[in-house]
Amino acid sequence: MITTRTAKQCGQADFGWLQARYTFSFGHYFDPKLLGFASLRVLNQEVLAPGASFQARTYPKVDILNLILEGEAEYRDSDGNHVQAKAGEALLIATQPGVSYSEHNLSKEQSLTRMQLWLDACPQRENPLQQKINVADATLQLLGLSGGRG
Template structure:
């Protein structure tokens, strides 16, 4: 089935320096029924004010994927490593035990807008600590995968993440590797239809739980950017 979770149903935060929308329980937002979905632990959209930062903190054993939608961020770990990522780029951090990480909007005038995902990492897998790539303007890009296929970022988990960039009226059908997936509209309106159940319409900021579908057909009603997170495990 396809079950919509609208942007209005998500957790919200406005701290002045940070505005956020939380799909799953995070920080002050807690819902015991929404602690994640399969290995997807966190799916946030956050806006950091110019010059704002997240102070150093440690993380559980997760892969953190950041998609920069606007602005430029600097990430630093407690070993002294730094990386800068700007608009239209994706950064994957393979968190390490004992290391802390910080994030700063390095612009003094432009907000930093990004999507952030946390995915449980298999403890026996070890990948590069930092990977990044540019988001494609093509209709479909395999953004992350377990084996780095098609030049994608390599995850420490059996998950495939697709970045979609469709003009209005275009349709795309994708096969799924297992019984679960999550669909997230970054901006734009789309219809999502599976093989076995009635479809749903999503608009900017909406998401949808996908269950027991082998294939998913997406049609952009307006210019669309979206993520499809294939979660067979």
């Protein structure tokens, strides 16, 4: 069964430099009925103020997908890797134990708006640490599941 939730029904945060909406329990927002869906743990919409940054922090073993809707971001890790992503791009980061990650809004004038998803990492597969694609010009495709119903 699919449950529809409006933006007003989602968890919310306003820290001045960050405005966020949380689909599932995250940070200070907790709902025991909303702890994720299958391997999807986090689905957040976040707006970072111009020039704002998330300080370096570690993550559980997850793959983080950032869909940049507006603005441009830079991602850095404590191993010295860095990558930039702009509106219309999707960036997948395979987090590693013991590595910290930071994120910065590169613009001093424009907010950075993104959707962020955390997915359980597949233990049988090693992904590249960072993968970026342009999704702004992508054609839409319907995918079918092999062995699925309907």
